Amino acid sequence: MMDATGSTGRSLGVTRLxxxxxxxxxxxxxxxxxWAEPLTVRLRAPDATVAQRFASLLExxxxxxxxxxxQGAAVTLALGEAAFxxxxxxxxxGPLLGLAVPRAAAGLVRPGCHCSAIWRGVPLxxxxxxxxxxxxxxxxxxxxxxxxSAWAPPLTAPRGRLLEAVLVPGPARLAPLLxxxxxxWDALLLPEDxxxxxPGAAKLVLLTSYRQRVPVFGPGADFVHAGSVASAxxxxxxxxxxxxxxxxxxxxxGAWPAQGFAGHYSLAVNDHVARAYGLSIVExxxxxxxxxxxx
Numbered sequence: 001m002m003d004a005t006g007s008t009g010r011s012l013g014v015t016r017l018x019x020x021x022x023x024x025x026x027x028x029x030x031x032x033x034x035w036a037e038p039l040t041v042r043l044r045a046p047d048a049t050v051a052q053r054f055a056s057l058l059e060x061x062x063x064x065x066x067x068x069x070x071q072g073a074a075v076t077l078a079l080g081e082a083a084f085x086x087x088x089x090x091x092x093x094g095p096l097l098g099l100a101v102p103r104a105a106a107g108l109v110r111p112g113c114h115c116s117a118i119w120r121g122v123p124l125x126x127x128x129x130x131x132x133x134x135x136x137x138x139x140x141x142x143x144x145x146x147x148x149s150a151w152a153p154p155l156t157a158p159r160g161r162l163l164e165a166v167l168v169p170g171p172a173r174l175a176p177l178l179x180x181x182x183x184x185w186d187a188l189l190l191p192e193d194x195x196x197x198x199p200g201a202a203k204l205v206l207l208t209s210y211r212q213r214v215p216v217f218g219p220g221a222d223f224v225h226a227g228s229v230a231s232a233x234x235x236x237x238x239x240x241x242x243x244x245x246x247x248x249x250x251x252x253x254g255a256w257p258a259q260g261f262a263g264h265y266s267l268a269v270n271d272h273v274a275r276a277y278g279l280s281i282v283e284x285x286x287x288x289x290x291x292x293x294x295x
Contacts, residue, residue, distance in 0.1 A: 039066050042073035044083045057240040081105050097246055099239055104148045109259045116256035118242050121150030121192030122232040123261050126294040127218050130230050133282050142185035144168050150192040168196055182212040190218040202226040215277045224268035231268050232291055238264040265291045
């Protein structure tokens with residue numbers, strides 16, 4: 001009996017060591033390849049406090065791969081459109097990556113600029129995948145977008161779905177277009193757009209949609225807290241991980257990747273609103289896996 005117990009104890013010890021080794025290996029793989037020397041990065045943002053917080057996130061996520069410095073940096077990161085434009089205005093700016101730049105400003109990245117950009121917001125396909133999981137019966141999905149939105153036509157719908165995109169020229173047209181189109185839609189999907197869907201628009205959009213019994217998805221965490229069903233969104237940690245991906249690609253290939261979305265997103269779900277619409281109850285882990293496979 002004692003021999004059997006001792007054998008079991010040793011087996012459990014080996015199992016624990018195996019699990020520990022697996023966890024260490026997984027952590028190393030997530031952190032990415034070890035760089036010979038930390039890459040020196042100069043960070044620019046309109047707000048010094050925001051810049052300091054993001055620098056801490058970047059260095060933490062980088063695990064020693066990057067060091068934020070003021071002088072002699074190999075690469076400049078510009079946080080936001082204003083900082084990106086300001087850096088581009090300097091003809092000797094060097095390698096430059098814009099962070100959280102609106103997709104409407106994609107024209108700033110030109111051939112020969114030695115620059116690229118990570119857009120604000122999340123891809124259309126990511127939000128549509130959340131709708132598919134939470135509201136599989138939604139056959140006709142409306143999208144309201146404007147000139148400053150994170151998505152631009154043509155918009156591609158998944159098989160079995162009809163995607164109806166409506167251009168909203170400005171905030172003044174939001175209410176009449178909502179009243180006109182909501183009765184035809186099963187769900188309403190909103191892109192990231194500070195012009196159309198700022199804090200003042202949430203009450204209008206959400207109350208109008210609720211009266212028509214049309215669930216709203218997107219455009220971000222603030223809308224979800226106010227009454228949208230769910231949304232993927234880009235938070236500062238996601239942006240820092242995306243920046244590391246762009247920096248790693250440039251280190252490997254000697255050139256920036258094409259501008260695009262970050263590839264890392266967070267999830268917000270309003271369970272109370274989902275239940276009010278009678279939507280599918282989906283495990284959060286399954287929804288988070290959708291974000292992990294997004295472009």
